[in-house]
Amino acid sequence: MDIIVKKNFKHLSGEIEIPSDKSISHRAVILASLAKGKSVIKNFSSAKDPLSSVGVCKNLGVDIELNDNTLTVNSNGTFIKPEADLYCGNSGTTMRLMSGILAGQDFSSVLKGDASLSKRPMKRIITPLSLMGAKISSENNHAPLEIEGTSLHGINYALPIASAQVKSCILLAGLFAHGETICTEKTPSRNHTEIMLQSMGADIVIHNNSIKIKKSTLEPLHTEICGDISSTAYFLVAGLIVPNSKITIKNVGLNPTRTGIIDVIKQMNGDIKILNKRELNSEPAGDIEVCYSPELKGIEINGEIIPRLIDEIPVIAVLATQCNGCTIIKDAQDLRSKESDRIKTIVTELKKLGANIQETPDGMIIQGKTELYGDCEVECYSDHRLAMSLYTAGLICKKEILIKNFEWVNISFPEFWGLFNKLM
Ligand code: S3P
Numbered sequence: 001m002d003i004i005v006k007k008n009f010k011h012l013s014g015e016i017e018i019p020s021d022k023s024i025s026h027r028a029v030i031l032a033s034l035a036k037g038k039s040v041i042k043n044f045s046s047a048k049d050p051l052s053s054v055g056v057c058k059n060l061g062v063d064i065e066l067n068d069n070t071l072t073v074n075s076n077g078t079f080i081k082p083e084a085d086l087y088c089g090n091s092g093t094t095m096r097l098m099s100g101i102l103a104g105q106d107f108s109s110v111l112k113g114d115a116s117l118s119k120r121p122m123k124r125i126i127t128p129l130s131l132m133g134a135k136i137s138s139e140n141n142h143a144p145l146e147i148e149g150t151s152l153h154g155i156n157y158a159l160p161i162a163s164a165q166v167k168s169c170i171l172l173a174g175l176f177a178h179g180e181t182i183c184t185e186k187t188p189s190r191n192h193t194e195i196m197l198q199s200m201g202a203d204i205v206i207h208n209n210s211i212k213i214k215k216s217t218l219e220p221l222h223t224e225i226c227g228d229i230s231s232t233a234y235f236l237v238a239g240l241i242v243p244n245s246k247i248t249i250k251n252v253g254l255n256p257t258r259t260g261i262i263d264v265i266k267q268m269n270g271d272i273k274i275l276n277k278r279e280l281n282s283e284p285a286g287d288i289e290v291c292y293s294p295e296l297k298g299i300e301i302n303g304e305i306i307p308r309l310i311d312e313i314p315v316i317a318v319l320a321t322q323c324n325g326c327t328i329i330k331d332a333q334d335l336r337s338k339e340s341d342r343i344k345t346i347v348t349e350l351k352k353l354g355a356n357i358q359e360t361p362d363g364m365i366i367q368g369k370t371e372l373y374g375d376c377e378v379e380c381y382s383d384h385r386l387a388m389s390l391y392t393a394g395l396i397c398k399k400e401i402l403i404k405n406f407e408w409v410n411i412s413f414p415e416f417w418g419l420f421n422k423l424m
Contacts, residue, residue, distance in 0.1 A: 002377075003406040003417075005394030009424035011244040011292070012395075016235065016419045018227030019043075020069070021253045022412050024192050024283065025050035025225055026093045027168070029064065029071060031196050033057040034101070034175070035218040036077030042224040044071035047412045052089040056098055056111075059086055077217070081107035085144065088113045090339065090382075090411050093165055095143060096125050097193075100169035103134035104176025105149035112144045116382050121337050124161065125169045131155045132173055132181070154179035154214075161334060162307040164189040164257075167211070174213040175202065184210045189307040190257040195282050196221070226253035226285040230385075231413045233261050233312040234392045238420070239290035240270045241322045241396050246291045247423060248275075254284040260309030262288075264316060268296045268323055298325035298368060306331050311338075314346040314389035320366035321355045322396070329363035339411075340381035346389060349378045353393055353401065375399035384411035391420070 025045035030053055032039035044050070044066060054071070058064050061080035065072045079101070088094040088111055095111050099122075102109050112118075123141035130136065132155050135148040154177045157170055167183055171193055174181030186209070194211055197204050202216040232252045239247040254262075254274065265272045271291040278285055298320060301309075309316065313332055320327035335342040347359040354373040357366045374397025380387035387408045394401040409416045 001407045002402055002404050004400050004402050005391055005397070006424065007400055012238055012242050012423040013246050014423050015248040015250060016422060017250045018232045018235070018252055019413065019415050020045040020225045021228040022047055022049055022230070023093065023164070023190060024253070026053045026097065027192050027196050028221060028223060028225060029053050029057055029073065030097055030101070031200060031218060032073040032221045033060070033062040033064070033075050033079070034077060035075060035200060035220045037075070037220040039073040039221040041071040041073070041221060043069055044225060047414055048089060048410050049091040049093065049412055052087070052091040053094045056086045056088060056094055059084065079105055082109055085110040085112045088117060090114050090117055092117060092120055095122070095145070096165040096169045097172055099125050099129065099136070099145060099147060100172035101176065102147045102149060103129050103132070103136065103173050104152045108146070108148045110144050110146050116339050118143045124163060124166050128155065128157050128166070128170050129173055131157065132177055134173070152177035154181040156182040157184070159183065159185045162187040162189045163334070164193070168193040171197065171204070171211060171213050175216055177215065180212055180214050182210060182212050187304050187307050188257055190255065192255065192283070199282055223281045226280045226283055227251040229253050229258045229261070230311045231416070232288065233315050234388045234416070235419070236261065236265060236272065236288065236290050237315050237319045238392050238395055240265065240293045240296065240319065242292065244292050246289070248287060248289045250287045251285060252288050254286050256284070257308055260305045261312040261316065263305065264299065264301060264309065267299045268319070269293060270296060296323040298323040298327040298366070300328045300330070302328070302330035310334065311385060314342055314385050315392055317346050317350060317357065317364060317366055318389050318393045321350065321357070321368050321370050321372060321393070323368045325368065327366045327368070330360070331362055333362040338383070340383035340386060342383070342386065345381045345383060345386050349386065349390055350393060352376050352378055353397055372397045373399060374401040377402045377404060379404050380406065380408050382408055384408045384413065388413065388416055
């Protein structure tokens with residue numbers, strides 16, 4: 001589906017509730033499937049990626065029902081050998097987290113993905129899992145992954161890259177391994193797996209950047225998932241750059257491992273306020289208000305903050321085009337291994353709109369403030385975050401833009417378009 005970004009609106013104003021967090025939804029269905037008994041998860045995501053995790057767990061014999069965003073999981077706490085290959089769609093989180101679990105089962109299984117997922121690097125999980133004794137075959141460390149379930153043993157592993165998916169994969173394998181598994185990260189990445197495992201009674205100890213886990217029996221999960229800050233990012237940026245806008249986004253997850261974009265907006269001089277701070281099942285949450293900010297300034301974004309905003313970098317690049325001065329993004333080379341090479345793809349497409357933006361090996365340099373002209377077609381490279389970032393840029397282009405294959409937004413945010421229309 002190709003779409004044209006509407007230009008016939010004055011500004012963005014009003015209040016929206018942001019849909020469920022994708023990362024937490026994956027973990028909720030996967031961990032609930034490992035717990036014996038009935039789990040009830042409210043505000044489960046209806047996006048395609050978490051539904052891939054639901055599909056995989058169902059094919060491993062778990063009884064799962066989704067009704068009006070409430071997911072009910074009835075499990076006897078174990079998986080059974082699947083009758084067919086397990087399809088993870090576009091979802092790296094499904095494939096990487098499930099690999100950790102499947103490596104320690106007493107049956108074999110195959111994890112497959114779509115064309116984009118089949119190009120993404122899996123060596124980062126195959127290496128530590130093999131050190132634990134796992135038997136995984138693949139062609140050049142890419143999906144499909146053939147996993148021969150076996151007995152695993154704990155390891156002490158220092159993560160060479162900041163990746164919550166790799167960390168979670170190792171911790172989940174640790175749930176089935178003999179002895180203790182220790183995982184240490186140099187730079188903290190999102191910690192939803194650890195928080196949820198703790199709430200389900202796992203034998204897990206967290207000390208600074210080290211996490212220790214042992215074989216555990218999980219208790220069923222009763223939780224309500226907060227809204228996704230990564231989905232919120234498009235509304236934050238739109239509210240800041242579309243003249244005269246004022247938007248309130250309600251029920252946003254504010255886990256500090258995910259809020260790098262808020263720090264960036266503050267540093268750029270953006271008008272942003274956090275309201276009604278609260279906690280939802282050990283995850284911080286709140287509402288966010290943003291207003292149009294004509295005096296934004298360019299900044300440097302690098303180092304420890306990168307994992308805290310990794311998925312938001314394409315839309316931060318859009319924001320940077322509207323900042324006075326230079327924005328330099330560094331240390332983000334892992335963006336090249338996402339659903340698309342997000343350094344190359346966002347730079348290429350924003351240039352088409354008129355942005356002054358250059359690619360670097362580990363990031364990009366954006367010179368602002370530039371008027372975006374538009375009047376062209378852009379590609380999203382089968383990447384949901386590219387599609388949504390380009391839509392956000394399209395809102396301030398002088399002329400209309402056409403985004404090809406916009407249906408990729410459904411991977412993380414099927415409600416995206418409807419919510420923007422509500423604010424126009
Ligand atoms: C995710 C972790 C991040 C992120 C991805 C979701 C997760 O990936 O980019 O969208 O849910 O654990 P990496 O672990 O590869 O950094």
